[in-house]
Amino acid sequence: VTSVPSRTEILDDITALLSEQTGVTFSGALNEETRFFADLGLASIDAVVLTETLQKHYGRTLPFHELIAEVGRRTERDLSIGELVAFLTAHL
Amino acid sequence: MRQPRDFWLGEELPLAGPGFRPISTAKAVWLEPPADMGRPVWRDVLEQIELGPPERAALLASVSNEPRRTHKLWGRIAAKEAARRLWHTAGSPPTYPADLAVVADQHGRPELFSLASPGDSPAAAISIAHCDGVAVAMAALDPGARVGIDVEAIADRPDGFLASAFTPGEQVLLGRWSGSSLSEWIARFWCAKEAAGKATGLGLPGGPGGCEITEVDEASGVIKVKLGPALATALAGQCEVSLHVVSARRNDYAWAWTLVEGADS
Numbered sequence: 001v002t003s004v005p006s007r008t009e010i011l012d013d014i015t016a017l018l019s020e021q022t023g024v025t026f027s028g029a030l031n032e033e034t035r036f037f038a039d040l041g042l043a044s045i046d047a048v049v050l051t052e053t054l055q056k057h058y059g060r061t062l063p064f065h066e067l068i069a070e071v072g073r074r075t076e077r078d079l080s081i082g083e084l085v086a087f088l089t090a091h092l
Numbered sequence: 093m094r095q096p097r098d099f100w101l102g103e104e105l106p107l108a109g110p111g112f113r114p115i116s117t118a119k120a121v122w123l124e125p126p127a128d129m130g131r132p133v134w135r136d137v138l139e140q141i142e143l144g145p146p147e148r149a150a151l152l153a154s155v156s157n158e159p160r161r162t163h164k165l166w167g168r169i170a171a172k173e174a175a176r177r178l179w180h181t182a183g184s185p186p187t188y189p190a191d192l193a194v195v196a197d198q199h200g201r202p203e204l205f206s207l208a209s210p211g212d213s214p215a216a217a218i219s220i221a222h223c224d225g226v227a228v229a230m231a232a233l234d235p236g237a238r239v240g241i242d243v244e245a246i247a248d249r250p251d252g253f254l255a256s257a258f259t260p261g262e263q264v265l266l267g268r269w270s271g272s273s274l275s276e277w278i279a280r281f282w283c284a285k286e287a288a289g290k291a292t293g294l295g296l297p298g299g300p301g302g303c304e305i306t307e308v309d310e311a312s313g314v315i316k317v318k319l320g321p322a323l324a325t326a327l328a329g330q331c332e333v334s335l336h337v338v339s340a341r342r343n344d345y346a347w348a349w350t351l352v353e354g355a356d357s
Binding site: 037038041045048049068073 | 156158163200252255257282286295298300
């Protein structure tokens, strides 16, 4: 039986995967308020890479199109790490 | 920078391609400053010169990441320069960059306003893009025109990227390339879709699946992008549901642009 990772574990996973993707060490610098575009400087193509990396890491297809569509309806098209953690918590 | 008639920071990009008549009403600018110009002190000097106080305050409030702050600044510089080059060619008096302001509308589309006539409609239609080390922008004299431009580094992408970024049909089109050529055309395809989305004024709010590449001509770089229903609605009456986007390679980057002229053009 595979246990569902906790929010803290998911946050640690995101931190590690982002560090690997960008080559920047984020340890301790990221929290759930951190925004992917405004604070981390990611571009839209980076977001696609991250979704693919997360699916590979967790070994399953995740409905990221739902999350992307929700973000696309916002005036400020940005996503906090906490929102991504909540999405992953709901779908893992 | 203090002699706006005589000096430009960027380079003008050629806007030409099959399906487009000779374009005199739009210009694009490539801005790739030395790395030092992207770091504090020089970057901050540029901000002071190129942005008026309200625009600078709005930029600083919207972004905390230093490289992103730099790239957003460069994008604004490029957009203002594209418009100023148009006005310069038309014989208009010189315009200082800080007398212009880039403001996002409710969908995030950038609009260019002249501070000399506050409250008026936009002074030109613009589109802005940036990636690591480069900013590009496009401007059209007609504020009612729709312009879209994008730039992306040509790089290897991880396994699975194609499936996440492109539709099955697009992956078939990309199947004709391999190795470094594939990396280049992945970047061109990405830019084409982003440019098409920007031309609608909505971007790609639902992700890269909001539009689909249906044809590509390798020799000319022209890519036909079919808009999804949400994006096509935004351009109702102004064009068909497909846009012709011109893509090209410049050094280690791909870039793409499109133009939908306004109803009065």
